[in-house]
Amino acid sequence: MNLINLSKSFNCTADYFLEKIKGINLERLEKYFSQLPADPYLSGNYRFRRLSHLKIVKNQLIKLNSLPFYQSKDDNPLLGNVARIYPELDDRLITIPDFQKITQLFFEFCQLCTNINEIGIHQIRITTSNQQIGAPAPEGIHRDGVDLVGIFCVKRKDIEGGITNLYKAKDEQPIFSRILQPGEFLIFNDHQFFHYTSAITALNSGLRDVFVFTCPGSFAPDSSYSTVSRN
Known part of the structure; x- marks a missing residue:
């Protein structure tokens, strides 16, 4: 499988790309998720996150x-118009x-x-326990407000759920629905598809680790967003 040839044949306006990327040592990546700081913009203390541009x-x-992360209220009704650091x-x-x-x-x-030659990379851990459901996308079915989105799964441990869905329209059934397994990479056009990942649950405790790539990064000048606020 030649991934470079696959990317060149990708139809930017219609396709999504899904492959298990071979030759990746996931254990080398996993250890960098264990000390992620909690996301201060969500209650429940179940999402942990870093971000670089x-x-x-x-x-x-x-x-x-470093720049504040920003999405419009149209793209993210939960945390839109908020500069998140x-x-x-x-x-x-x-x-x-x-x-x-x-x-x-x-x-x-x-x-x-x-x-564009710049990207945003979000490193995200979602945890779950018998006291707390973990919601990868608490904002619901949405767009990120960028050109291209990629989700690379690093780890799933002791969980159920976490189904990633792509939609042509919010009120339609998904055209893609799958639990991304460790090593799998999903890439899609944010203008063409809405997306959503369902909550994860576990009998005791569990986690889901992913990198979310965006092209470009979701950043805006100071005049475009409201004052930073946290839960």
Whole structure:
């Protein structure tokens, strides 16, 4: 399987891409999820998150200055129009060849579908227990307000649920519905598809670790968002 050829044949206006990416050592990535800080913008203490803004120049990943994460109220009715500030990805993670491989693959799709050379990378852990359901998308069926979105699953542990769905319209049945397994990468056009991932549950406790890539990153100048507020 030649992933470069697959990306070049991708129809940016109609397709979604789903593949299990071979040659990735997931254990090298897993350890960087264990110390993620809690997301201060959600109650329940079940989502943990970091975010970085990177560009790719001559196949080199370059971390850009930290910027607040922003989505409009139309795209995110729960936390739209709020400037959210998250800690950066660990610099050691960015140097790992496995991380660079999946980032470069996503960037190939960005080059095919846009003229943008910068991306946002969200590192997210969702936890669940018998006291707390974990909701990867508490805002419901939505768009991210970008050109391209990628979801790479790193780990699922002791959970049920977490079904990722793609929709042509919010009021229609999904055209794609699947539990993403560790090592699987889903990439799709944010203008063409709404998306949603259902809640995860566990008998005792469990977790779901993913990287969410966006092209471009969801950032806005200071004049475009409201004052930062947290739960």
